[in-house]
Amino acid sequence: MKLQLLDHIAIAARTLDEGSAPYLALGLTPEGADEHMAAQGAWIRAFRIGDTLIELLAPDSEDSTIAKFLEKKGPGLHHTAYRVENIEAAMGEMREAGAPLLNDAPQAGRAGSRVAFLHPKWGQGTLIELVEHGHGAQKHVPEQPDLRAGGIH
Numbered sequence: 001m002k003l004q005l006l007d008h009i010a011i012a013a014r015t016l017d018e019g020s021a022p023y024l025a026l027g028l029t030p031e032g033a034d035e036h037m038a039a040q041g042a043w044i045r046a047f048r049i050g051d052t053l054i055e056l057l058a059p060d061s062e063d064s065t066i067a068k069f070l071e072k073k074g075p076g077l078h079h080t081a082y083r084v085e086n087i088e089a090a091m092g093e094m095r096e097a098g099a100p101l102l103n104d105a106p107q108a109g110r111a112g113s114r115v116a117f118l119h120p121k122w123g124q125g126t127l128i129e130l131v132e133h134g135h136g137a138q139k140h141v142p143e144q145p146d147l148r149a150g151g152i153h
């Protein structure tokens with residue numbers, strides 16, 4: 001398996017605004033709109049640095065996995081995510097290697113990506129995510145493409 005790049009580093013925060021403060025001060029601006037991912041129990045805000053994102057995660061409810069994480073560890077590094085070309089192939093290789101995949105099938109990720117997670121105990125205390133972006137979405141994907149520019153009327 002070839003990891004293509006460090007896709008994102010995710011930081012858990014109590015709220016997106018609280019979590020944003022240091023990154024705004026560092027001169028970054030949020031990319032696109034905040035996303036609510038109910039299946040992950042999270043609100044997500046992304047800040048881009050080249051090809052990599054800082055992904056802020058805030059819990060959407062008291063029983064969210066992010067809320068559980070904050071209760072145990074407080075705000076901080078939640079996971080690192082590596083980009084792969086083909087998520088099914090990458091999961092197959094991980095399964096063969098005996099790595100503890102947390103998902104049987106790819107899950108829906110931010111901005112239309114597909115993701116799978118590996119247990120943090122295996123990752124030396126770091127939850128690891130594998131992420132595949134759709135073809136043509138390797139770099140910056142505008143949240144709302146400007147259809148006028150494409151000549152569609």
Ligand SMILES: C[C@H](C(=O)O)C(=O)SCCNC(=O)CCNC(=O)[C@H](O)C(C)(C)COP(=O)(O)OP(=O)(O)OC[C@H]1O[C@@H](n2cnc3c(N)ncnc32)[C@H](O)[C@@H]1OP(=O)(O)O
Pocket residue numbers: 010037040042055057065068069072077078079081102108109110111113115117119120121125126127129
């Ligand atoms: C989709 C979007 C995107 O990028 O597009 C995202 O990233 S969404 C990101 C949010 N989604 C996810 O995280 C989905 C994958 N996560 C999970 O399935 C789960 O959270 C989990 C299996 C990692 C942990 O669940 P759990 O019920 O076992 O929780 P526990 O609290 O009992 O955790 C078990 C042990 O793992 C540790 N632990 C839990 N979560 C983390 C973490 N993020 N990083 C490092 N260690 C962690 C706990 O401290 C505990 O350690 P000890 O035993 O020493 O006390």
Ligand SMILES: [Co+2]
Pocket residue numbers: 008010055079081129
């Ligand atoms: Co992520």
